[in-house]
Amino acid sequence: MSVKMSHPDYSAQGWQQIVVSLDGPVAIVKLNRAKQRNSITIPVVRDLVAAYDILDRDDRVRVVVLTADHTAHAFCSGADLSSGWGGLFSEEDERQGRHTHRDSGGTVTLAIFRCRKLTIAAVNGHAAGVGITGLQLPCDFRFVWAGAKLAFPFVRRGIVPEAISTYLLPRLIGYSRAVGLLLSGGTYSPDSPLLQGLYHATFPNREDVLPAALAFARELAANTSQTGVAWTKALLWRGADSIEGQHILDSRGIADLASRGDAAEGAQAFKEHRAVRFSDVLSRDLSDFVPWWTELDVRQRKAKL
Structure with missing residues (x-):
């Protein structure tokens, strides 16, 4: 059985990278780095992980919608590489060595994936890298702007696809399509055959994505x-x-x-x-039988002396 928590005040959590609000039983998580194209940094990761943990345990919440300001240049432009790849490594990684590293995008994926409420991504702008793999793939539903450019650039940047996407993407759209997306490193539009089945609804205007997602969320909240x-x-x-x-x-x-x-x-x-x-x-x-599985401990481990 879950641990009961008092009703949290989301405006008092001190999160700077995201804004969380409630619309009745629907929670809205909005990325708050529009000037930086909502790129992902370690502080963004920490805020998102903390928010989804609380939303999972807040009994008032039935559906969580993740989105961005539709006037921003991008829904999420991926990882913030302004200081290179090192900006995505924690101080613990640096002290203990590469064996301790835990992909920051993957921690966001796990937080959304483990949320027992219904989750929706309202993608009202362009998205790249972790803006797809970490913020969209672990959601139950995905709504998208038809004009969005969706980039999977990993092999063209000399790294592997992050945010556990090599696990999720084949299960969502099939192995062949996942291979096409991840091994090409290309940029695609939502109507690409390789993305067939990933998005539940597509909208011609980016300002229409969030209202449609919220209407769907309210219907789900009322009837599930x-x-x-x-x-x-x-x-x-x-x-x-x-x-x-x-x-x-x-x-x-x-x-x-x-x-x-x-x-x-x-x-x-x-x-x-x-x-x-x-x-x-x-x-x-919720029955104590759930969860019936044993989750792997993915916390960082210090090297043995």
Whole structure:
């Protein structure tokens, strides 16, 4: 069962790189470095990781939308390389050596991926590198401006694709398309055949992306169960290695949720031909069985003497 937390004041968190606000049960996370094309730095990473951790545990929140100011030059131009690659290494990396390094983009990916709420990326500008791999791929839904330039430049910069994209991208769009994107290092538009299936909706005007994403988020928040969503996300990404094993996990989820208030409400609303009024929350109603997997400890480790 999750640890219950008091309602946090997002304006009082001291975050400088992002702005977090609530629109009812929908949280909006807006990148706040428009003059720097919303490029990613270690402080941005820290703010995003902290925000998604709190949003995951805030029972008021049902959907999280990540976006940027549509008037900015870019949704996210990727890593800030103004001081070279060294700007993406922490002081701990420098002290302990390369074996301790943990890709900063990957920590953002994990924070969004581990969020048990529904997550949406509203991509209302150009995006490159971690602006795609770290901010979009781990989200459940992705809305995009049709005019966006989407760059996967890694092999053309002498590095590997970051933010765990070599794990996520093949699972989202297939191995062949992922190979085409990551090994070419090219820049593509949302209608490219290589990106087929990645975006759930495309909009001709960049100012229309966020309103559409918010409308979709509100519809999801009103009609989906918080515990049902958390269970389903876990089953999709943390499923068993066999069809029989998945049957056991599915059955456990059905048996657990059928005894909860949201399942009773869902059935009653169906019988009465009315909108649902779900009230179960993760801190109180999510089974202790979740998580059933063991997460790897990805924290930095000091060298043995």
